[in-house]
Amino acid sequence: MTYIAKPRLHHPNLTPNALGFTRRDYEGAVSTLCAGCGHDSISAAVIQACFELDLAPHRIAKLSGIGCSSKTPDYFLGASHGFNSVHGRMPSVLTGANLANRDLLYLGVSGDGDSASIGFGQFAHSIRRGVNMTYIVENNGVYGLTKGQFSATSDRGSKSKKGVINHDTPIDLVSVALQLGATFVARSFSGDKAQLVPLVKAALRHRGAAFIDCLSPCIQFNNHAGSTKSFDYVREHNEAVNRLDVVTPRDPIHIDHEPGTTQVVTQHDGSVLALHKLGDHYDPSDRVGAMTYLAQKQALGEIVTGLLYVDPAAEDLHDALGTVDAPLNSLNTAELTPGAARLQALNASLR
Amino acid sequence: MPHSLTTRPLSRTNDFVVKFANVNGSGSASANGMFAKSILRMGVPVAARNIFPSNIQGLPTWYEVRISEAGHLGRRGGVDLMVAMNPQTWDRDVAEIEPGGYLFYDSTKPMPPSKFRPDITVIGVRLTQICNAAYTDPRQRQLMKNIIYVGALSALLDIDPAVLETLLGEQFKSKARLIAANIEALNLGRDYVRQNLEPIGLKVRHADKVGDRIYVDGNTAAGLGAVYGGATVCAWYPITPSTSVAEAFTDFCHDYRIDPETGKARYAIVQAEDEIASIGIVVGAGWNGARAFTCTSGPGVSLMQEFIGLSYFAEIPAVIIDVQRGGPSTGMPTRTQQADLISAAYASHGDTKHPMLFPQDPGESFEMAALAFDLADRLQTTIFLMLDLDIGMNDWLTAPFEWDDKRQLDRGKVMTYEELEAGKDFGRYLDVDGDGVPYRTYPGVHPSRGAYFTRGTSRNPYARYSEEGGVYVDNVQRLLRKFETAKSLIPSPVLKAASRASKTGVIYFGSTTPAMNEALEVLEAQGSGIDALRVRGFPFADQVYDFIAAHERVFVVEQNRDAQLRTLIVNEGGVDPAKLPSVLHFDGTPITARFIVSEIGRQLGVSARVSVKEATQ
Numbered sequence: 026m027t028y029i030a031k032p033r034l035h036h037p038n039l040t041p042n043a044l045g046f047t048r049r050d051y052e053g054a055v056s057t058l059c060a061g062c063g064h065d066s067i068s069a070a071v072i073q074a075c076f077e078l079d080l081a082p083h084r085i086a087k088l089s090g091i092g093c094s095s096k097t098p099d100y101f102l103g104a105s106h107g108f109n110s111v112h113g114r115m116p117s118v119l120t121g122a123n124l125a126n127r128d129l130l131y132l133g134v135s136g137d138g139d140s141a142s143i144g145f146g147q148f149a150h151s152i153r154r155g156v157n158m159t160y161i162v163e164n165n166g167v168y169g170l171t172k173g174q175f176s177a178t179s180d181r182g183s184k185s186k187k188g189v190i191n192h193d194t195p196i197d198l199v200s201v202a203l204q205l206g207a208t209f210v211a212r213s214f215s216g217d218k219a220q221l222v223p224l225v226k227a228a229l230r231h232r233g234a235a236f237i238d239c240l241s242p243c244i245q246f247n248n249h250a251g252s253t254k255s256f257d258y259v260r261e262h263n264e265a266v267n268r269l270d271v272v273t274p275r276d277p278i279h280i281d282h283e284p285g286t287t288q289v290v291t292q293h294d295g296s297v298l299a300l301h302k303l304g305d306h307y308d309p310s311d312r313v314g315a316m317t318y319l320a321q322k323q324a325l326g327e328i329v330t331g332l333l334y335v336d337p338a339a340e341d342l343h344d345a346l347g348t349v350d351a352p353l354n355s356l357n358t359a360e361l362t363p364g365a366a367r368l369q370a371l372n373a374s375l376r
Numbered sequence: 377m378p379h380s381l382t383t384r385p386l387s388r389t390n391d392f393v394v395k396f397a398n399v400n401g402s403g404s405a406s407a408n409g410m411f412a413k414s415i416l417r418m419g420v421p422v423a424a425r426n427i428f429p430s431n432i433q434g435l436p437t438w439y440e441v442r443i444s445e446a447g448h449l450g451r452r453g454g455v456d457l458m459v460a461m462n463p464q465t466w467d468r469d470v471a472e473i474e475p476g477g478y479l480f481y482d483s484t485k486p487m488p489p490s491k492f493r494p495d496i497t498v499i500g501v502r503l504t505q506i507c508n509a510a511y512t513d514p515r516q517r518q519l520m521k522n523i524i525y526v527g528a529l530s531a532l533l534d535i536d537p538a539v540l541e542t543l544l545g546e547q548f549k550s551k552a553r554l555i556a557a558n559i560e561a562l563n564l565g566r567d568y569v570r571q572n573l574e575p576i577g578l579k580v581r582h583a584d585k586v587g588d589r590i591y592v593d594g595n596t597a598a599g600l601g602a603v604y605g606g607a608t609v610c611a612w613y614p615i616t617p618s619t620s621v622a623e624a625f626t627d628f629c630h631d632y633r634i635d636p637e638t639g640k641a642r643y644a645i646v647q648a649e650d651e652i653a654s655i656g657i658v659v660g661a662g663w664n665g666a667r668a669f670t671c672t673s674g675p676g677v678s679l680m681q682e683f684i685g686l687s688y689f690a691e692i693p694a695v696i697i698d699v700q701r702g703g704p705s706t707g708m709p710t711r712t713q714q715a716d717l718i719s720a721a722y723a724s725h726g727d728t729k730h731p732m733l734f735p736q737d738p739g740e741s742f743e744m745a746a747l748a749f750d751l752a753d754r755l756q757t758t759i760f761l762m763l764d765l766d767i768g769m770n771d772w773l774t775a776p777f778e779w780d781d782k783r784q785l786d787r788g789k790v791m792t793y794e795e796l797e798a799g800k801d802f803g804r805y806l807d808v809d810g811d812g813v814p815y816r817t818y819p820g821v822h823p824s825r826g827a828y829f830t831r832g833t834s835r836n837p838y839a840r841y842s843e844e845g846g847v848y849v850d851n852v853q854r855l856l857r858k859f860e861t862a863k864s865l866i867p868s869p870v871l872k873a874a875s876r877a878s879k880t881g882v883i884y885f886g887s888t889t890p891a892m893n894e895a896l897e898v899l900e901a902q903g904s905g906i907d908a909l910r911v912r913g914f915p916f917a918d919q920v921y922d923f924i925a926a927h928e929r930v931f932v933v934e935q936n937r938d939a940q941l942r943t944l945i946v947n948e949g950g951v952d953p954a955k956l957p958s959v960l961h962f963d964g965t966p967i968t969a970r971f972i973v974s975e976i977g978r979q980l981g982v983s984a985r986v987s988v989k990e991a992t993q
């Protein structure tokens with residue numbers, strides 16, 4: 026397949042943002058995914074989130090593993106450097122990239138096979154380390170690219186397209202992320218753009234490991250009756266705990282503040298998250314409470330979505346390592362090489 | 377000692393081998409190290425090697441010290457003085473002593489004569505008895521016993537006590553009480569020998585043969601080289617014998633890489649969850665323009681295979697320091713081998729090959745570690761620095777570390793903001809200069825130019841998606857051109873010609889070098905000198921093939937079973953394998969000069985007979 030240049034005409038939305046970029050500047054190559062694939066909606070949400078946040082596209086680095094989901098970084102942010110790396114290993118590549126240059130924004134895109142099966146270890150350890158990143162798993166419960174095998178997030182009892190019933194216990198990446206200390210944890214649904222876009226925005230604005238588990242049905246292999254990751258099933262069982270508005274420091278702060286129903290969280294960079302509560306009294310600053318709540322709802326077969334946990338004062342891996350403010354990749358010979366005189370002293374101590 | 381000797385006791389000055397047989401975890405290492413260093417401080421070259429088990433406490437461990445005023449730093453083979461401190465290994469230790477050699481042991485409980493050999497001199501020192509009389513604390517008894525035997529040996533061998541005292545002073549710095557206690561222990565050993573024993577034939581005498589050389593292990597040197605090479609990201613997973621590379625890098629970074637104004641670190645070191653993550657972090661950092669490395673051993677290289685291939689095809693700089701050991705994972709982790717050459721050279725799936733550097737000692741480990749980062753950036757690929765346990769974990773006498781302050785880190789072909797802004801054409805995989813090396817950009821460099829999407833292959837020279845066969849072929853052919861370019865950047869081989877023209881040659885590399893140097897001298901002295909070529913890296917320079925072409929037969933000496941260097945030479949250069957007889961040493965101990973001489977001699981003799989036979993038919 027060859028590269029198809031995207032037609033440049035007739036674009037609906039060409040109003041520029043504060044940086045003078047139009048939404049067009051945040052798009053990428055034409056998607057080669059199946060028409061209707063949930064993953065394409067997530068790409069659209071990323072484009073909208075970056076556009077609305079007035080992010081300079083070239084200051085974002087997008088990294089992925091292997092899978093249909095991991096192909097998507099080619100389909101958004103065409104002016105950003107991207108890296109389609111190795112199956113299940115995006116977290117380590119992103120960690121290294123982040124260590125090299127702390128000044129860029131890091132967006133990791135992965136699949137449920139990529140992150141919950143082959144890459145479960147790397148997923149876990151990147152979260153533990155608090156790598157400053159937005160980590161999105163486009164979760165369809167199957168391996169799309171290898172044609173429909175169950176993944177480790179498939180629910181017990183879920184039926185495959187070929188009629189096989191999944192026996193194994195699913196891995197709930199959100200619960201694992203909470204347990205391992207992710208400082209921003211959300212779940213969303215590719216079919217709910219209104220919920221997803223603010224979550225992506227808030228995650229991009231978060232300092233620390235921000236994780237979004239985004240249910241993203243596979244039209245081709247996991248959208249049938251009996252599947253627990255189909256559009257219909259997710260819609261029916263979706264239990265949103267809150268609705269989010271993200272206000273960046275540049276915007277005039279203007280939030281509908283209904284006492285008792287809206288919780289306001291100011292993140293490290295000054296961005297303000299206004300969380301409008303829905304239903305239960307859910308507190309996204311209580312990590313242990315969040316884990317309990319998730320476990321209870323999961324037992325009832327509900328899919329809890331929304332911003333589930335946020336620690337606005339989180340530290341990241343660079344804080345832990347005490348690295349210099351300048352990106353490591355910008356340091357020059359004089360800053361890195363100790364010079365001949367030091368060696369004389371060292372040699373003397375080795376005789 | 378009244379023993380009926382069937383062989384005359386050895387009489388040697390500044391030229392003998394002492395081997396300590398100890399129990400792992402008994403605190404002997406620092407005492408033995410002090411013994412070796414005291415001789416070095418007397419101006420006599422030494423080479424000391426640890427032969428130790430994969431275990432923290434209780435198993436046998438040996439420390440072999442070659443003392444050689446002539447400067448032979450390889451293992452010679454054989455032992456002249458065995459310090460037998462481990463009853464478990466007594467029989468084999470006694471058996472290893474040269475005829476006429478010496479056995480030193482703790483004679484508190486005397487051994488029956490049947491446990492000795494008639495052709496050696498037995499030196500009994502009542503170590504336990506001396507120790508128990510002087511100390512009550514069990515741990516102190518244990519540690520001081522080691523110092524007491526060093527004291528006893530120093531008296532037997534004429535080691536200058538002032539030198540030992542200086543070393544103790546350096547070791548314990550300002551702790552005067554510890555210094556005094558250790559000197560006292562030394563004297564307990566010295567006094568016992570003076571009062572009870574006769575002098576022996578082995579002696580150390582002040583000389584001036586060490587020069588300005590330093591005494592250091594290769595892993596420390598490689599860690600230092602990574603600092604000087606500008607590495608800022610290190611990701612690693614502990615594995616013997618490579619762990620101390622990361623530890624050295626960490627220590628040197630603490631010393632040299634803290635921003636003086638802010639106290640912050642100009643480096644990032646991550647102990648990863650495994651070797652896959654280690655190399656993933658390195659590849660991510662390399663992609664993003666930092667100099668990054670990992671250090672590991674054979675099992676780790678196995679786990680890194682997929683990423684190494686990605687680095688090759690996506691052209692991402694990476695440095696892997698492979699400190700080789702005996703394979704496999706439950707193999708001989710604490711023994712040395714040069715057995716990862718093929719798995720490193722052709723690591724990963726698909727058509728891949730990777731440059732390697734072969735340092736001969738810690739001095740070159742430092743230089744080549746620093747060079748590896750320049751090469752990785754220039755060639756945009758993985759560079760392997762191939763150490764082994766012998767170089768990595770033993771202290772070697774080696775050239776002092778040197779650095780040219782004018783030297784700049786060579787970041788290779790990186791297109792800048794200014795160039796992009798000026799409209800220079802950027803194709804990530806475009807061979808602009810004909811050397812197979814394309815230009816790259818660092819992420820974030822320019823608002824609208826220079827960004828690309830990184831994939832292994834399936835893209836055209838402008839990094840756009842393509843699965844066209846022709847595009848793939850062009851790309852991997854270019855990678856071959858790049859590999860040709862690598863030949864000119866790898867340090868060239870070092871030739872040592874025989875004193876008279878020889879039709880026989882020998883090729884060797886890495887830690888084999890000191891034993892080989894000695895073997896060459898022996899062969900010269902026997903009138904059968906041969907030409908020698910030390911290979912310093914892969915891909916091989918043309919000189920390697922010219923050397924082979926210029927000789928009738930070229931031995932390839934290496935420390936593995938399968939003749940891996942020879943395989944690479946044959947495979948990459950189309951040489952007739954019959955021309956390259958192998959000399960292989962792979963029992964996990966460092967190769968000896970004696971082994972090389974006898975193997976080459978045997979093969980020369982064998983084939984000489986063969987040709988005589990052929991002539992008579």
Ligand SMILES: Cc1ncc(C[n+]2csc(CCOP(=O)(O)OP(=O)(O)O)c2C)c(N)n1
Nearest residue numbers: 092093094112136137138139167168169170
């Ligand atoms: C080491 C390795 N093993 C297997 C594969 C084959 N493979 C490619 S994608 C994939 C599964 C992807 O599943 P997921 O991450 O859920 O992505 P999706 O396609 O569902 O979006 C597999 C097994 C591979 N690329 N690499």
Ligand code: SF4
Nearest residue numbers: 059062093169243244
């Ligand atoms: S196979 Fe499934 S996951 Fe892959 S593109 Fe098609 S719908 Fe999407």
Ligand SMILES: [Mg+2]
Nearest residue numbers: 136137138167
């Ligand atoms: Mg999937």
